[in-house]
Amino acid sequence: MPAAASSAAQRPPDPLHYRKKCNKEEHGPNLxxxxxxxxxxxxxxxxYGLVEIINIAVESNDKLLKS
Structure with missing residues (x-):
């Protein structure tokens, strides 16, 4: 029985355990x-820039059609 207990003690901890404990305030935002x-x-x-360019083109086209 002690052999099983020692192998469990030597096993590394679960990485998800560390992720759950980490706070964004402590470590900053994720990459x-x-x-x-x-x-x-x-x-x-x-x-946004593309919409502005299209709006300017439509306005200038309307001005050309009115004249």
Whole structure:
């Protein structure tokens, strides 16, 4: 019986145990979260710029048609 107890004591702890204990306040944001936030900001900025360009093109086209 002591052999079984010693093998259990030598086994490394579960890595999920550490993940559950970690707080974002202590360790900061996750790298995946940072990358996804940066990609989202880039995509949303690109779409916003594209919509602005289309709006300017439509307005100038309307001005040309009216004259």
């Amino acid at each position: 995946v979260e940072l990358i996804s936030d940066a990609v989202w900001e880039g995509v949303s900025g690109f779409v």
